[in-house]
Amino acid sequence: MGSALGNAPPPRSLLAQWNGRRESAPGRLAPRPCDQGFNGHHSADQSQVGSQIDWYNAQFYCGWGSLATTNDYNSVVHTGGPFTGSRVVAGTVTNPANCSGYVQPTTLASTISSLASQHADFGGVAGWEYFNSIAVGGTGPQSWYQNVKNAMG
Numbered sequence: 001m002g003s004a005l006g007n008a009p010p011p012r013s014l015l016a017q018w019n020g021r022r023e024s025a026p027g028r029l030a031p032r033p034c035d036q037g038f039n040g041h042h043s044a045d046q047s048q049v050g051s052q053i054d055w056y057n058a059q060f061y062c063g064w065g066s067l068a069t070t071n072d073y074n075s076v077v078h079t080g081g082p083f084t085g086s087r088v089v090a091g092t093v094t095n096p097a098n099c100s101g102y103v104q105p106t107t108l109a110s111t112i113s114s115l116a117s118q119h120a121d122f123g124g125v126a127g128w129e130y131f132n133s134i135a136v137g138g139t140g141p142q143s144w145y146q147n148v149k150n151a152m153g
Contacts, residue, residue, distance in 0.1 A: 054087070055088070056087055058073070058076060060072055060090055060092055061100065062100055063101065066103065067111050068107055068111065073111075085115075087123060089123045090123070090125050091128060092126070092127060093127075094130070096134075098128055099128070102134075105136040105137075108147075109147055109150070112125060112148055112151035113153065116151070127145065
């Protein structure tokens with residue numbers, strides 16, 4: 001199946017897989033001026049294939065942003081461009097052993113609660129990784145996810 005770019009599929013960096021289905025585009029958020037786009041995906045990319053992408057998994061860890069505050073997330077969704085709250089899933093690291101950028105659960109919950117309040121269409125949170133998520137007021141990885149769910153309201 002072709003794309004808005006002709007018969008060639010969109011660049012692999014833009015679509016997770018091109019098979020005619022809408023899928024999340026992998027990408028990392030590098031906090032930078034809004035006019036530089038999201039991981040190099042400028043508005044021109046969006047005008048060509050953006051309607052075929054339902055959401056973006058934004059990496060706010062490992063040096064690509066942070067969820068210690070709302071600043072980095074808001075720098076993406078407040079551009080006035082195609083990256084609305086409903087299309088940007090806030091990815092964060094669930095254990096400091098996984099990567100840099102771990103945010104303590106109380107701070108993360110505060111940030112997520114603020115984002116959910118600021119963006120009625122907030123896209124949600126993705127944690128890297130489930131199997132070794134730091135327990136939060138409970139046991140096992142599920143308590144980390146429950147903490148985030150509770151923060152979203």
